[in-house]
Structure formats: structure tokens, C-alpha cells
Amino acid sequence: xxxxxxxxxxxxxxxxxxxxxxxxxxxxxxxxxxxxxxxxxxxxxxxxxxxxxxxxxxxxxxxxxxxxxxxxxxxxxxxxxxxxxxxxxxxxxx
Amino acid sequence: xxxxxxxxxxxxxxxxxxxxxxxxxxxxxxxxxxxxxxxxxxxxxxxxxxxxxxxxxxxxxxxxxxxxxxxxxxxxxxxxxxxxxxxxxxxxxx
Numbered sequence: 001x002x003x004x005x006x007x008x009x010x011x012x013x014x015x016x017x018x019x020x021x022x023x024x025x026x027x028x029x030x031x032x033x034x035x036x037x038x039x040x041x042x043x044x045x046x047x048x049x050x051x052x053x054x055x056x057x058x059x060x061x062x063x064x065x066x067x068x069x070x071x072x073x074x075x076x077x078x079x080x081x082x083x084x085x086x087x088x089x090x091x092x093x094x
Numbered sequence: 095x096x097x098x099x100x101x102x103x104x105x106x107x108x109x110x111x112x113x114x115x116x117x118x119x120x121x122x123x124x125x126x127x128x129x130x131x132x133x134x135x136x137x138x139x140x141x142x143x144x145x146x147x148x149x150x151x152x153x154x155x156x157x158x159x160x161x162x163x164x165x166x167x168x169x170x171x172x173x174x175x176x177x178x179x180x181x182x183x184x185x186x187x188x
Contacts, residue, residue: 007141021174024121027114027117028170034111037107038107041107045104061115062119070123075180079176
């Protein structure tokens with residue numbers, strides 16, 4: 001038997017989490033759409049796929065946002081490092 | 095000189111990406127808030143910190159959402175595996 005049978009309040013929280021998860025995936029889809037446009041622009045303008053200074057500033061910014069939102073900044077940094085790595089890989093493939 | 099000096103369109107895309115990033119961090123903050131409530135409920139009801147079946151279903155669901163949104167499902171699965179791991183760690187600490 002699943003845990004959820006026991007507690008309707010738990011079920012309700014899980015429904016809310018599922019809504020947030022769908023929003024997260026949707027936002028990540030939007031983000032990859034935007035970075036794909038960046039990749040094309042960079043190629044058209046002969047710019048490097050990677051901009052280390054921009055990445056550094058993004059990490060500083062999301063760490064601050066995390067702290068303000070009460071989220072572990074190290075968790076957020078790891079997530080964004082992995083995101084930026086994927087984006088650079090995509091840019092290099094363009 | 096930074097890349098951004100060269101191309102106003104790039105600057106505009108980066109602004110849009112920064113808005114999405116702030117929304118992502120905010121949503122993750124909401125999610126950790128909800129899972130913290132789940133952690134307390136589980137403790138109060140003597141439930142295990144981890145529910146492997148729920149995790150399996152979450153991964154199936156976000157992979158499908160990713161595919162529908164044109165996002166690499168492996169990237170999304172890795173992100174959520176790391177998210178679920180952090181949540182279980184937090185639950186065990188409650």
C-alpha cells in the first residue's frame with residue numbers, strides 16, 4: 001500500500017508539488033528555447049559558444065536569488081552549472 | 095570587452111533568460127516549502143522519509159512533460175533525481 005492512502009493532506013501537498021513540477025519543466029523549456037536563439041545569434045555574429053564572464057555573473061545572481069528565497073544556494077548553483085553546461089554543449093553543436 | 099556590447103538582440107535575450115531564472119529559483123523555493131510540509135506530515139504520521147514508488151512515478155511524469163515541451167528528458171530526469179535526493183535528505187533531517 002502506498003503512503004498516500006493514509007493521509008489526504010499528503011495527497012493534496014503532492015498534487016501541489018506536481019503542479020510546480022509541470023511549471024518547472026515548462027520554464028526550462030522556455031529557457032532552452034531562448035538559449036537556442038542565443039546560440040544562433042552567436043553563430044551568425046561569429047561569437048564564442050561560451051562566455052565565462054556571463055556564466056560567472058549568472059551564478060552570482062542565482063545564488064543571491066536562492067538566498068533571498070530561502071533555498072540552499074549550493075543546490076541552486078549545482079543545478080545552474082549543469083544547465084549552463086548543457087546550453088554550451090547545445091551552442092557548440094549549432 | 096564582453097560579447098554583449100556587440101549585439102543588442104543578445105542583450106535582450108539574456109534579459110529574458112534572467113527573468114526565467116528568477117522564476118525558476120522562485121518555483122524551487124515554493125517546491126522546497128511544500129516538501130518541507132510533506133516531511134513534517136510524514137514524521138507526524140510515522141511514515142518513511144522516502145517513498146520509492148512515488149519517486150518512480152514523478153520521474154515518469156516529468157520525462158513525459160519534458161518530451162511534450164521539447165526538452166531533453168534525460169536532462170530533466172537528472173535534475174529531478176538530484177532534487178528528490180535533496181528532498182529525502184531534508185526529510186531524514188526532520
